[in-house]
Amino acid sequence: MKLRPLKGIHHVSAITANAKKNYEFYTKTLGMRLVKKTINQDDPSVYHLFYADERGNPGTDLTFFEILNAGQTYQGTNSISATSLRVPDDESLQYWQNRFEQLGIEHDEISYHSGRATLAFRDFEGQRLVLVSDEDNVGVAGGRPWDRSPVPQEYGIVGLGPVKLTVSSFELTAKMLTDVLGFREARTYPSVISGGLDIQVFETGEGGTGAEVHLEERTDLPRESQGRGSVHHVAFRVEDGEELKHWAELLKELRIPNSGIVERYYFKSLYFREPNGILFELATDGPGFEVDEPFDHLGEHLALPPYFENQREQIEAMLEPLNTKQSPVNQK
Template sequence: MDLKPLKGQHHVSAITADAKRNYEFYTKTLGLRLVKKTVNQDDTSVYHLFYADERGNPGTDLTFFEIPRAGHTYEGSNSISATSLRVPKDASLQYWKERFETLGVEHDEITHETGRATLSFTDFEGQRLVLVSDEHNVGVDGGNPWDQSPIPKEHAIYGLGPVLLTVSQKELTSKILTDILGYREKRTFAAYGSEVTVYETGEGGTGAEIHLLERSDLPRERPGRGSVHHVAFRVESQEELNKWVAYLKEKRIPSSGFVERYYFKSLYFREPNGILFELATDGPGFEGDEPFEHLGESLALPPYFEDQRDSIEAKLKPLETK
């Protein structure tokens, strides 16, 4: 089947138990823009918050489902165990290190073990995050920081970087990445007490890499607040997504089939170690129901949920985002 290469990361979706503190951390501490305040379309009693660049360009979205009763995350294998966020240059990491120290954000030291300058840190729930410098990066473009962000543009986060997958059986996930999704094995580096293999797709670079770590000695991760739910990869169009639906069926890989998400179109499946992958289209984007100037300020619902607005809003704790 004539499939175009995936273009890189589309979004990463994680879990929070506290939407208010989550909003404050990702907008005021990290300087991202809340481009959409909506609900989990599979459970409309749950907020789904999208943080990104100025307009939620594909490849810039870090999203959260609010599950107030989410328990502690017990870290382990078969998980998305770190999400990277792109910053413009090596000097940006020193800016962020000083900012984290001032604000009391837990962080490690700046390192180069991945082959790029990086700074690992966690949010208030232990979400595992990494700032990665794009100073020497060549590959897929990032987005455009919001001009009303509290972070100076020369240091602002403007996209998703490599996503780290920790698995118990590397070969199984590797075959899905290369044989099914068309990733190329690029290089290896030593980190996390083992060897990490880098896979890239499309134009490559920080916005199009998956880092794969095998840790058969670890128990399976038990997710909770501060864990990642799934990672999504970019597909150019709905026409291309339909080809992927047919291709996975042909390969006898169970999937959700086509799923309408309004802001994009999707397809979900689990790779053999149990990590949830999504393929998502670049469009239509987030300005179909809100103007650019007011993205994320009100509760946005896809048209097919609009007749349920009153009952949906009644189940949600108000969240001020203006």
């Protein structure tokens, strides 16, 4: 079955144990916009928060499930071991390094990997994040930072960059990426681990920072144990529901266990695990986050898909109140 290539990264979903502090960090420190405050549709007792560019364009969303009793993450293999966030250019990284120093955010020095300037840092729960410069990017376009962000637009985060997968068996995941999902091998770059194997870059669609998976094999680590500060899954972009249906048919044909198509209201999804156990999702580009909230008020109220509205009272009673009303900010 011949399918159109996946368009790039759609979103990355991670785990937090504290929605309030998470909201403060990703909106006030990183300057991303909360475009949707909703629930984990598989567990309506917890928040699902979506941070993105000004309107949550596909490829810009970093999302979090709040799991209050989430334990510590024990880092290891068969994991999404780093999430990249794109910034406009190399100059932006200098701004961010200064900002992190002023705010006391744990970070590394600006360095170069795979031909790009990068700045690795961690959030308050140890979430592994990397700012990556789009200065020489050719490929999937980024989004547009919100003009009410505390970060000046010219330095703002424009979307998701490459995701890094750390696995115990390179060949198994590589085969899934190329033979099933249609990624192509692009290049390699050296590991920062002494004696480590080169990291292989795979790309899809138009390529570029918004359409890459970086695959690393490590045989010296145990399997990662997920907790607060870890990544739950990565989603890749599919044009629409019709295309997603074709992907579901292909997975069935290949006998790859999967969820079937799941209605998420803001997009449709299809979930499955690659051979090392990392959860992948295919998600449609639309309809998007303005189906139930106007652009100017995205993320300000608890948004529930229509099929959860009759449970609103019970759901709100289970959730700790989280004030996400926006107020004017002074950029600095």
